[in-house]
Amino acid sequence: MAEPFLEVKALCKSFGGLQAVNNVGFRMEKKEVLGLIGPNGAGKTTLLRLLTGILKPDSGSVRFRGKQLVGMKIWEIVNLGVACTFQNMRPFRRLPIIANVMVSCLSPRSMRRGEWVKIVRAKAMDALEFAGISDMALEKASTLSQGDLKRLEVARAVATDPELLLLDEPFGGLSPAETDLMAKSIRRLHKGGRFGRLHSEGPAMIIVEHKLQQLMKIVDRIVVLNFGTLLAEGTPDEVVNNPLVIEAYLGQGGGQ
Ligand SMILES: Nc1ncnc2c1ncn2[C@@H]1O[C@H](COP(=O)(O)OP(=O)(O)OP(=O)(O)O)[C@@H](O)[C@H]1O
Numbered sequence: 001m002a003e004p005f006l007e008v009k010a011l012c013k014s015f016g017g018l019q020a021v022n023n024v025g026f027r028m029e030k031k032e033v034l035g036l037i038g039p040n041g042a043g044k045t046t047l048l049r050l051l052t053g054i055l056k057p058d059s060g061s062v063r064f065r066g067k068q069l070v071g072m073k074i075w076e077i078v079n080l081g082v083a084c085t086f087q088n089m090r091p092f093r094r095l096p097i098i099a100n101v102m103v104s105c106l107s108p109r110s111m112r113r114g115e116w117v118k119i120v121r122a123k124a125m126d127a128l129e130f131a132g133i134s135d136m137a138l139e140k141a142s143t144l145s146q147g148d149l150k151r152l153e154v155a156r157a158v159a160t161d162p163e164l165l166l167l168d169e170p171f172g173g174l175s176p177a178e179t180d181l182m183a184k185s186i187r188r189l190h191k192g193g194r195f196g197r198l199h200s201e202g203p204a205m206i207i208v209e210h211k212l213q214q215l216m217k218i219v220d221r222i223v224v225l226n227f228g229t230l231l232a233e234g235t236p237d238e239v240v241n242n243p244l245v246i247e248a249y250l251g252q253g254g255g256q
């Protein structure tokens, strides 16, 4: 049998006495788009951090295309083709916006694909164009609004040519119009194609989001966390009609 694209098994992480991620397991297929939802503090960000190597799990396994990611360094994981955006964004604030993305273009994974420093800038520009902030390329990152910072996050992640892209609240803090634009970009990226020098083969994605209405339009399947454990898994329809989910999440006014 072919090895799964991503297989997470019995993943656990605690902070002191708090079990933030408790025995979580799921699988995903190549090119699938998975939503990851749950109330505040459910463990969504912690789970993404475990997948990208920012945090080390107490136990459990994360296999990506047959390779065990647990124990690998963050850059090794990026090099395998896993990229993420952050809920709390931390760009290089004193560098121009384009330089922030050029750093991603200089990743060994990106360079190995035949890129050279000379065209890195052009590629970074294409990533900014894709994300919709190319007109601000030379401004300092510290000048960006919340919405534009989100776009910079996407440009940085996309510039590493990921096969698996993890997005932590891509709509967080965005106006309805900005949310629509971001949703459009995500769908365009997933569809794949050529965006200037970027070649998107349509990465698989895990998207953490509280704005459920918009999320439902993008994802194939949803995983629900509650108090660190996996509460439900299924299609968007199955999940929104699951009484356990309604009680844990939607009932708290979390759905938008
Ligand atoms: N570095 C840390 N040290 C201590 N506790 C932490 C740390 N990171 C997360 N936690 C705790 O772990 C739990 C899960 O947090 P996490 O950030 O993963 O939740 P979340 O589902 O992403 O929530 P939100 O929707 O608010 O972003 C919370 O109780 C949080 O306070």
Ligand SMILES: [Mg+2]
Residues within 6 Å of the ligand: 044, 045, 046, 087
């Ligand atoms: Mg979070």
